[in-house]
Amino acid sequence: MLEARQLQFGFRSNVPLLETLSLRLEHGEWLGLSGNSGAGKSTLGKLLAGLLTPQHGDVYVDNKPLTQRGLRPVQWLAQSPELAVNPRWRVGKTLREAWTPSDALIQDFGIRRDWLERLPNALSGGELQRICVLRALAPGVRYLIADEISTMLDPITQVELWQALKQHARHHQLGVLVISHDAALLERLCTRRVHLAGGVLN
Incomplete structure (x- = not known):
């Protein structure tokens, strides 16, 4: 179980964005998080993935504090994949930095082998997002934070990406x-x- 316990966070110490917030995500569960722009959804996602440190409270993975060492069991996926990769690395190197997926899994995500030899700017947003999602599925990862990952994609790519990830x-x-x-x-x-509204979940 991924669990946030009594999280508090604000980018200014006297203006809390999240107030005493608790959340649980079970193994195998798909949990939806909505909220208005600026409500703190992405901030909460980054806290759960260990990319931000809460001012108060803790994040636990299977009843153990989320560690900052080694491969993190919680991976955060961003809306804009080009911001998550090194623009000077070929995408195959970016993928292998995390792990080496099987040919079958590469195919499941609709990734063509020749994409791996290209630089990120030679791929479309949908193609690069597939790479980023696959990179986040390394062995040892138990939870994914999918932060608006299909917002900028065309409808067909959205369906294909979600189907592969769901499977x-x-x-x-x-x-x-x-x-x-x-x-x-x-x-x-x-x-x-x-x-999420007003710093609390309902």
């Missing part, structure tokens, strides 16, 4: 937090949903 997550019992403004997407993908 892999089901097989490996990954917990997935889906952050999105798209209520229909959350309804389709998730078994449970929460809404």
Whole structure:
């Protein structure tokens, strides 16, 4: 279980963005997180992945504090994949930095082998997002924070990406937090949903 316990966070110490917030994500669960722009959804995702440190409270993975050492069991996926890769590395190197997936899994995500020899700017946003999602599925990863990862993609790419991720997550019992403004997407993908407003969940 991925668990946030009594998290508090603000970019200015006297202006809290998240107040005494608690959240649980079970193995194999798909949890939807909605909220208005600026409500703190991405901030919460980064706290859960260990990319930000809470001012108060803790994040636990399977009842152990989230560690900063080695491969993190919680991976955060961003809306803009070009910001998550080194523009001077060929995407195959970017992928192998985390792990070397099987040919079958590469195919499941609709990735062509020749893409791996290209630089990021030679791929479309949808092609590069597939690479970034696959990179986040390294062995040892237990939870994914998918932060608006399909917002900028065309409808066909959206469906293909979510189908591949859903299949892999089901097989490996990954917990997935889906952050999105798209209520229909959350309804389709998730078994449970929460809404963030005023620094609290409901």
